[in-house]
Amino acid sequence: MVSTSGISFSGLGSGLDTNAIVSQLIAVERIPINVLQGRKSTEQKRLDLVGQLGDLVKTLQDKADDLSSPAEFYAYAASISDETVAAVTAGSTAEPGSHSLEVQRLAGTDRWAFDGVSARDVDLTDTAGQQVSFSVGTTNYSLTVDPEASTLDEIASQINQMAPDDVTASVVNTGTESNPSFQLVLTSETSGEEGRITDLFSDVAGTSESLSVAWAAPDLNGESQSANNVTVGNDALATINGLEVRRSDNTFAGVIEGVTLDLRSTTTAGPVNISVDPDREAVRGKIDSFVTAYNAVMEFMNTQSSFTPAEGEDGGGETGGLLFGDSLLSNVRRSLQRALFDVDVNTVANDTEGYSTLSLVGIDQAQDGTLSVDSTVFDEKFTDNLEALMDLFADTDGFDNGGAAVNTPEYYVDTTTDTGLMNRLVREVDQMFGDLAAPDGVEVQGVFDLREDAIRQAIDRYEDRIERRETRLTKYEETLILRFARLEELLGGLNAQGTALNSMLG
Secondary structure: OOOOOOOOOOOOOOOOOHHHHHHHHHHHHHHHHHHHHHHHHHHHHHHHHHHHHHHHHHHHHHHHHOOOOHHHHOOEEEEEOOOOOEEEEEOOOOOOEEEEEEEEEOOOOOEEEOOOEOOOOOOOOOOOOOEEEEEEOOEEEEEEOOHHHOOHHHHHHHHHHHOOOOEEEEEEEOOOOOOOOEEEEEEEOOOOHHHOEEEEEEOEEOOOOEEOOOOOOOOOOOOOOOOOEEEOOOOEEEEEOOEEEEEOOOEEEOOOOOEEEEEOOOOOOOOEEEEEEEOHHHHHHHHHHHHHHHHHHHHHHHHHOOEEOOOOOOOOOOEEOOOOOOHHHHHHHHHHHHHHHOOOHHHHHOOOOOOOOOHHHOEEEOOOOOEEEOHHHHHHHHHHOHHHHHHHHOOOOOOOOOOOOOOOHHHHOOOOOOOOHHHHHHHHHHHHHOOOEOOOOOEOOOHHHHHHHHHHHHHHHHHHHHHHHHHHHHHHHHHHHHHHHHHHHHHHHHHHHHHHHHHHHO
């Protein structure tokens, strides 16, 4: 019996390699499927390329958004004539101007060192009731020392547990290894006069050594009056624009509008100068980032729009981008060009200073659509009239589309006097991706959404066709196997009969 269980006896009756014949017939029938799979793969590559272009355009939109508000241009940078005196930073509320700074004193942290003892791990007293006491601000601390826990390390640990927010106690060897001198050091957690350690007292004493300290308040000039007062907790003193200012630490904020000073050293040769000016480097950095992102979009589209014809009479060998001739490329290019270079003629005609187009401020367009920045021209325009430069890029009076419906081109059009090139570009990109929904709940699709949907539909159609052909091919293969098996069975029977006849005749 012939079956299709998968067991075959190829060529036993006929001498033919029926498996090879079936495989070759199936390979011929699979050619159309391979063609469809190739076309599907091409469409998938197109979909990936559309996604890459979309990502590049989105990045461009982000860079344009960084230049779409006046605040981005009115950022200020602060500089100082001597950076060893202070570090200066300007915030968003800084205003342009010049200032003077003279530093009389840096802030200090109060630090006291008790007299040295010869060992840190030997109890200092055998008498109960002895104390170590001090104050920080309005808080008083008093430690009654247990004779059984009166080593320097133990006393330091107890002080740290008693006053963790105000002081840090540590033990330091100020001598040598062979001749040590261990001192208990108290360091305030707060710099300046508010963090001073006051009324420091100790009557901890034993038969041979004692934990002693001589407390005395600093004088009015902040100078130490005790050998145990290692450093004095002083406020920082500085004269800024002729006004003496005091801070508990070395950071001065709120004196110069929007500027923070971090003092580093005192001045010895008179005041230093602080300047607050528009941050040209920051603005230029954003311009360069925008140009780079724009050029990335243009270079991608130029590559995909390229086509190299075949050489010779035989044809073949043409090369080109997979998106060659795709309407998406022309739509994107046209939208970007419209946003940046479709400037009102009257605006250009009335421009007497040269701030109405990108080319006038030093941003030129090449034949391939890419942009470049003429640093000399741009810096000159920045210095001469920052407000006019800002007005070219940023929208100063807000966006108003006059109540246009969502699913209309007018929805993205600013009806106010000022528009701003970057704001226009941001809206053009929004329109490309259809990032809005109509009032009736219908989603508005942009050119990217439409193109991606069309490619996915093509991929789905190819998959359906491939699946149908694969099903037919499987049935066709089963039929071939069955037919060849029956042929083998028939020929096998005939061969058996022939053999029997030969035996009888012989």
